[in-house]
Amino acid sequence: MAINLENYVRDLAYLTCGNLSDLTLNFGDKSWQIHKALASCHSKWFRKAITIGFEETDSGVVTLQDDIEFTDAVDCMVSYFYEAGYNASKYSTSESLLHAQVAILADKYDCASLYDLARTSFANTVKAVENDDWAVIAAFTYDNTSIEVPAHVELRGLVVAAVAGRHSILTSTIRNESIVEILRSSADLATDLLLSGLGSKAKDGSEHIFMCDHCHYVHAGSRNCSNVVFGGSIGGGCPQCGNPSGTTSKRYTHRFRIVSAFSCPFCDGVHTVAPMEPEPAPIITLA
Known part of the structure; x- marks a missing residue:
């Protein structure tokens, strides 16, 4: 039975x-x-x-x-x-x-x-929690675990992977003041986040930098981003000015200056074009 x-x-x-x-x-x-x-x-x-x-x-x-x-x-x-x-x-x-x-x-x-x-x-x-919740979870996990216990290392890895795999989330995370304080108090967490970020970049061959010699436009992000696929990925021109230049080589040397960077609307990367401000609505007056 x-x-x-x-x-x-x-x-x-x-x-x-x-x-x-x-x-x-x-x-x-x-x-x-x-x-x-x-x-x-x-x-x-x-x-x-x-x-x-x-x-x-x-x-x-x-x-x-x-x-x-x-x-x-x-x-x-x-x-x-x-x-x-x-x-x-x-x-x-x-x-x-x-x-x-x-x-x-x-x-x-x-x-x-x-x-x-x-x-x-x-x-x-x-992997679905918001920044503030992640900060609480990260602080608790790292305070109650160590690198000597395999299960603890596994749990720490899950905490880091929750933000390290999402560039935009990671960026906003490390800009959060409360999280910065946690990173300052937990060298292990700060180190794991740093190593995870470096490792993901080394493994992800789709991430690259495109720079235009003519208009100095820069895009750092996915090779497949629709914002630059016209330019760097297939040997075409700059997506901003159309000039046939740009590079994806990691050995490329370029004189640069500090400029403002903005989130790319098409991928998790950044570029040097400010988001367009919405046009003001026309003012209609009645006679």
Whole structure:
């Protein structure tokens, strides 16, 4: 007879009411009545704590000493023990930040399947967060991880990739005053962002610089940008003045001066043409 997995998980969740529980989990001012069999099934850390003669073995009480900001993450871990998942939307902590917290907690307590779930959820959500939310997530992740733990390095990589792969987002990110303060206080984050930016440019052969010797127009961005495809990419003229010059060579030497740069409207790059101001509406007077 085939088992209905959905019903099985639902029925298993009834155990969270505390019936026949044999383990108390304390964290901050919260407590959960849970079951040793389920906790040790999912977490090697719990298995050792309650089976090899530690204080928890005799007392039946486990007290976690993590920072209080992990409270929602601990509740998610308990939910996972019983339901093989957790509902991030029911907590006050933002979803992406909560996934990061759960992933860090799952790695610490050696709960591999929960870590995989949280890491995947984090990867899917962090790449869509806005600058201010990213700053909070980045600060938390780097404050609670290190380069010595592989899982921590993986989470840090997801944080950096969330902005490093989007040039316009990265540019606005590093112009944000609160993020600048975070970068100043976290050398690891600043270094990872720098290395990621350099690496992406080295790997992306489509990025190049076009410079016109005649009108001095400059475009730095995608080789396939429609703003310069007429010029640098296929050997045609400058997209601004039509003069048959320009270069994409990295070895090209050019005398330059500091000029204003503006976001290119056709790619994530920049160029030296200011955006056009909208024409004022005509003034109509009635006789």
